Amino acid sequence: MADKKLTRDSIAAAALDLLNEQGLDQLSLRKLAARLDVKAPSLYWHVADKNALLALLAESVFVDCLARIPPGEHWHDWLRAFGRGLWRAQKDMRDAGRLILMTAQDEAVLVRMEHAVLAPLTALGLSAPQALSMQASVQAFVTGWTSFAQGPNTAYLQAHISIDTAFAQGLDALLRGFDHTIDPEN
Known part of the structure; x- marks a missing residue:
């Protein structure tokens, strides 16, 4: 039987602390x-292996970021808040870029994340393909900057x-550039 004090949230929080420390x-x-x-077998009720742990950790950071986005009146507002929130989360997390780039998510998790992104952006007037493309571009921009800022040349930079x-x-320039890609008919 799984240890009752363990939850996916408590496991992710403790894993984040360990990641940042070590x-x-x-x-x-x-x-x-x-x-x-707890004994290691208790964890296996929640995470099967290290990749599952890393996936849980990455998902937890992403979901927390989404939960902190305030309502906005324009998709620019949502994407800016998403980008800045993700930047803060990744910048404050040791090895964030490596974690994101090396961790595979289950398809079910990716579908949940997709729906969590689509709902607010389509409600703000973007089509689903526009919303996903823009969100992915912002996420790639943030992860690139995170990797750059945590890389071996950080002190020089x-x-x-x-x-x-x-x-x-750069984020603001990216968002302004999106205005030129929107087809008002779609």
């Missing part, structure tokens, strides 16, 4: 079980520019 390469189910004060300012300016 890094992606040191994150393990054994260490996570010790952190949660920080000495020459404000990474946060450059990110925000």
Whole structure:
């Protein structure tokens, strides 16, 4: 029987703490079980292996980001809030870019994420293909900047520019560029 104090949320939160303390390469189910004060087999009721743990962690960060987006009157507002929220979450998470780029999600999770993105953006007037394309572009932009900002040349980059300012300016430019791609007939 699964340990009653374990939930997917508590596992994801403890995994995020471990990731931030020790890094992606040191994150393990054994260490996570010790952190949660349970035996490793108890975790297997919730996560089958390390990839499942990493997928849960990535999903948790994404879902939390979506939950924090305030209602807006325009799709620009939603995408800007999404981009900035994802930037904060990834920037504050050690090895975020690597986690995102190396973790495969189950199709059911991807479908849930897709619906979570489509609902607000289509309600704000975008078609489903426009919404998905724009959200994916923002997400790729954020993950690229995260990888860049957490990479081996971070100190040099920080000495020459404000990474946060450059990110925000780039996000705004990307959003303005979307205006030129929208076909009013679709």
